[in-house]
Amino acid sequence: MFVPCLEMESFPDADILLFALAVLSLIIIFCTRNLIISGRCTLCLAPADKKSKVERFPPGPWSWPIIGNMHLLANLPHQVIRDLSRQYGPIIGLRLGQQPAIAVCSPSLAKEVLMTHDSVFGNRPAFKIYDNLLYPGDSGIIFTTLSREWRAHRKLCVMSLMTPKCLQRMEYIRLEEVSNLLGAVYAESEQGVQAINIGTCVARTSARLLMRLVQSEACFSPGGEDLPQLIRLIEQEAASPGIGDLIPALSWLDLWRTRRVRAIRNRFDVVLSSIIANRMNSMAENSQASYDDLLQSLLPRLVQPNGTTQASVSEEPLTMDEIKGTIMELLGAGVHTTALTVEWGIAELLKNPKCLMRLRQEMEDVVGEKKGQLIVEADVKKLRYLTCVIKEVARLHPAAPLLIPRMSSQECEVGGYKIPSKTLTFVNVWAIGRDESIWENALEFRPERFEGKETDMVGHHYEILPFGAGRRICPGLPLAVSMLGLTLANLIHCFDLQLPHGQSSDTMNMEERKGVTSNKAVPTAIVPKPRFPMDFLYPTSA
Numbered sequence: 017m018f019v020p021c022l023e024m025e026s027f028p029d030a031d032i033l034l035f036a037l038a039v040l041s042l043i044i045i046f047c048t049r050n051l052i053i054s055g056r057c058t059l060c061l062a063p064a065d066k067k068s069k070v071e072r073f074p075p076g077p078w079s080w081p082i083i084g085n086m087h088l089l090a091n092l093p094h095q096v097i098r099d100l101s102r103q104y105g106p107i108i109g110l111r112l113g114q115q116p117a118i119a120v121c122s123p124s125l126a127k128e129v130l131m132t133h134d135s136v137f138g139n140r141p142a143f144k145i146y147d148n149l150l151y152p153g154d155s156g157i158i159f160t161t162l163s164r165e166w167r168a169h170r171k172l173c174v175m176s177l178m179t180p181k182c183l184q185r186m187e188y189i190r191l192e193e194v195s196n197l198l199g200a201v202y203a204e205s206e207q208g209v210q211a212i213n214i215g216t217c218v219a220r221t222s223a224r225l226l227m228r229l230v231q232s233e234a235c236f237s238p239g240g241e242d243l244p245q246l247i248r249l250i251e252q253e254a255a256s257p258g259i260g261d262l263i264p265a266l267s268w269l270d271l272w273r274t275r276r277v278r279a280i281r282n283r284f285d286v287v288l289s290s291i292i293a294n295r296m297n298s299m300a301e302n303s304q305a306s307y308d309d310l311l312q313s314l315l316p317r318l319v320q321p322n323g324t325t326q327a328s329v330s331e332e333p334l335t336m337d338e339i340k341g342t343i344m345e346l347l348g349a350g351v352h353t354t355a356l357t358v359e360w361g362i363a364e365l366l367k368n369p370k371c372l373m374r375l376r377q378e379m380e381d382v383v384g385e386k387k388g389q390l391i392v393e394a395d396v397k398k399l400r401y402l403t404c405v406i407k408e409v410a411r412l413h414p415a416a417p418l419l420i421p422r423m424s425s426q427e428c429e430v431g432g433y434k435i436p437s438k439t440l441t442f443v444n445v446w447a448i449g450r451d452e453s454i455w456e457n458a459l460e461f462r463p464e465r466f467e468g469k470e471t472d473m474v475g476h477h478y479e480i481l482p483f484g485a486g487r488r489i490c491p492g493l494p495l496a497v498s499m500l501g502l503t504l505a506n507l508i509h510c511f512d513l514q515l516p517h518g519q520s521s522d523t524m525n526m527e528e529r530k531g532v533t534s535n536k537a538v539p540t541a542i543v544p545k546p547r548f549p550m551d552f553l554y555p556t557s558a
């Protein structure tokens with residue numbers, strides 16, 4: 017998933033830069049102390065005491081001149097923001113370089129941002145670095161401004177892939193890819209591989225699945241590129257705005273990065289161009305051929321060099337950049353989010369053997385007779401405890417702990433504070449999911465807490481928002497939920513999952529790795545023991 021935030025690791029010699037900026041800051045602080053604008057100090061954005069709350073920016077830590085609070089968010093920003101909220105309250109004001117920012121850490125404030133002021137906070141930050149990383153203009157979904165184009169791209173994806181009818185029709189694709197995953201895990205266990213990195217295996221499954229939905233052919237290494245790895249690169253770059261996006265005077269420092277970022281996009285472009293060229297060739301050879309995939313919906317709308325298109329008057333015509341941008345962002349959003357949620361799920365079950373036993377018992381009771389068969393979606397629907405397990409994983413380990421940041425498009429009021437236009441806005445769903453005042457024993461993995469409750473993850477209950485909410489809610493939600501259920505259910509059904517030799521559930525490392533998506537610091541390794549012969553699996557394809 018492309019989650020822009022403030023990772024400093026890709027800045028040039030970040031330590032030197034920060035040191036230089038800190039020294040410069042000390043000089044400037046004496047020159048600018050008396051600059052007060054709109055009741056707020058230009059340096060720290062601290063509220064002037066005499067102003068009423070509604071006229072003030074939310075409270076937050078003192079910010080350095082020039083860099084503001086950038087240094088604070090360099091590592092695991094969602095954790096830092098949670099800690100700050102304990103000091104300053106559930107809405108925190110920050111300044112990142114010259115960019116004002118807020119972070120909200122309570123369900124009621126999340127609701128204000130994502131629902132009450134949905135249209136004000138409906139845009140994403142338009143960082144300049146994206147001009148080179150992504151396709152130019154409003155060509156995709158994630159970073160496209162709320163516009164006719166955004167609506168058209170999003171609608172095309174939803175209507176082609178995510179409606180209940182499409183999902184039902186395409187269940188066989190998900191089952192084939194889950195079967196492929198089981199086959200790969202089985203093959204490795206047969207070869208005596210000591211421990212399997214389950215996150216990597218599931219990321220490949222997600223990449224293959226999404227490629228099939230896009231172009232009808234499963235593939236995770238198109239043109240020799242390892243798709244999950246390439247997406248990871250884009251994710252990392254998207255996670256850190258250019259320094260010029262936050263401190264415009266230093267935008268020259270981004271020049272070196274621009275080249276690197278463009279090279280990554282070019283690599284992705286080679287993959288997408290070849291997929292599209294293949295399809296166009298097939299269509300040229302057989303004009304009657306029809307495919308049940310996203311390209312089939314996108315390509316007929318392509319505007320030809322002479323300005324014509326096969327799109328009807330009511331259909332939005334698309335440029336080649338829009339077609340590529342939409343596919344790129346869909347792949348980027350879907351591959352690692354699903355994989356890391358499964359990985360955390362397996363890790364939590366191994367760490368909490370009682371929950372694993374309860375899940376296994378449920379599976380024995382509900383689908384016990386299916387030994388030697390795949391668990392299908394109709395089975396998953398009956399597995400209530402599994403649904404609770406998935407919610408509990410999403411509560412503790414939302415794939416995007418700060419969602420994908422928003423940018424306010426006009427001044428408005430949140431939590432009684434004045435939020436100016438163009439304020440970068442984070443909703444800390446990770447902190448909300450771990451808030452002791454909302455959840456009993458919040459840090460414990462206890463799927464039972466959801467039993468008999470109606471709490472869902474689809475943006476109605478603001479205490480658990482792994483997919484966001486409002487008009488920008490994840491459009492891949494139904495596909496993701498289906499894949500999470502199928503993957504976890506089949507892995508547990510087909511294998512006894514054990515920890516590698518020398519590891520125990522008590523000592524398992526459950527820390528997060530630096531970054532803005534919730535990756536595990538130490539990948540989850542499993543030793544799978546097949547529970548029955550696996551001859552029922554579909555024949556695997558490369």
Ligand code: HEM
Nearest residue numbers: 158349350353354415416420482483484485488490492496
């Ligand atoms: C467990 C899996 C997933 C999780 C946890 C997840 C989570 C999210 C979150 C938190 C957002 C931002 C929502 C907001 O700003 O309110 C988002 C947006 C998005 N997701 Fe997902 N996602 C997952 C899987 C997928 C899949 C499988 C796809 C597509 C195949 C997908 C496509 C997208 C797109 C296109 C957006 C941008 C929507 C927009 O800006 O209008 N996601 N996702």
